[in-house]
Amino acid sequence: CYRSFPKEQVLARHIMGHTHLHSKMYSTIEKEWMLDNSNMFLYTVRDPIDRIISAYNYHRAESRNRETHHRFYQTCFPDGLDTLISVLNCKGNTESLMKCRDFGLTTLQGNIPDVGRYQSGQHFFFNYRHYIRKTLDVRPEHAVAVIRTEYMWHDVIELDLALGGSGKFSNAGFIKTHGSENWKYDTNITSSNTQYLCCLIYDELAAYQDLVLRAFNLNDTEKGDAINFVLSRCQIDISEYTPEHQFSWSKFYNETCSSILEC
Numbered sequence: 001c002y003r004s005f006p007k008e009q010v011l012a013r014h015i016m017g018h019t020h021l022h023s024k025m026y027s028t029i030e031k032e033w034m035l036d037n038s039n040m041f042l043y044t045v046r047d048p049i050d051r052i053i054s055a056y057n058y059h060r061a062e063s064r065n066r067e068t069h070h071r072f073y074q075t076c077f078p079d080g081l082d083t084l085i086s087v088l089n090c091k092g093n094t095e096s097l098m099k100c101r102d103f104g105l106t107t108l109q110g111n112i113p114d115v116g117r118y119q120s121g122q123h124f125f126f127n128y129r130h131y132i133r134k135t136l137d138v139r140p141e142h143a144v145a146v147i148r149t150e151y152m153w154h155d156v157i158e159l160d161l162a163l164g165g166s167g168k169f170s171n172a173g174f175i176k177t178h179g180s181e182n183w184k185y186d187t188n189i190t191s192s193n194t195q196y197l198c199c200l201i202y203d204e205l206a207a208y209q210d211l212v213l214r215a216f217n218l219n220d221t222e223k224g225d226a227i228n229f230v231l232s233r234c235q236i237d238i239s240e241y242t243p244e245h246q247f248s249w250s251k252f253y254n255e256t257c258s259s260i261l262e263c
């Protein structure tokens with residue numbers, strides 16, 4: 001199913017296959033074979049709030065050349081993610097903007113129907129919860145490893161070493177930017193809008209937490225730092241949080257979000 005090459009790192013030789021967005025490179029039978037003949041899932045992860053910001057700006061840059069993205073980025077939400085969230089939060093709710101509200105809500109929550117998946121960008125639909133449904137939900141006994149985007153090469157090297165490799169990569173340090181350093185987009189979100197976004201994507205935050213806390217290749221400090229950073233951005237008290245006790249995102253949603261999400 002996967003042909004490795006003699007000079008590849010040990011980490012690469014342990015990977016049977018991969019999935020990304022709507023990739024259809026494997027048949028149903030091949031996917032089942034890989035699930036049955038593997039014992040670990042490796043995920044690339046990133047702070048979900050930063051991931052949303054990045055996805056919005058990436059697809060917004062695409063929208064200049066994609067007619068399918070025109071309504072979302074040029075008609076509905078041309079002024080940045082913070083303005084988009086303000087519309088969802090019913091601030092500046094003009095009649096024309098309110099017509100776009102459902103479009104924005106379903107996009108950020110990843111609940112995009114097939115017909116609209118490509119109108120705002122695939123990265124919103126293909127989120128952590130989507131990949132968990134395809135992997136851990138069907139093989140919950142598998143181990144979990146993660147590569148954190150924020151510490152990408154550190155985690156790649158450490159995983160290679162853990163598998164008996166040298167940890168040496170000829171392209172170590174390389175980062176694929178898709179030209180984002182040239183985008184003139186604002187990546188800041190106000191604190192109130194950040195908390196609103198946390199309410200919108202609370203299930204995605206829970207999925208991210210599940211992956212981080214299950215990762216065998218992260219120590220407790222690394223796990224705690226990753227989760228605490230997200231909690232603090234969502235304006236949640238982190239004084240009593242430890243990796244041994246999962247934060248209840250459903251409780252946060254029920255106690256904090258019901259009044260915030262209503263216009």
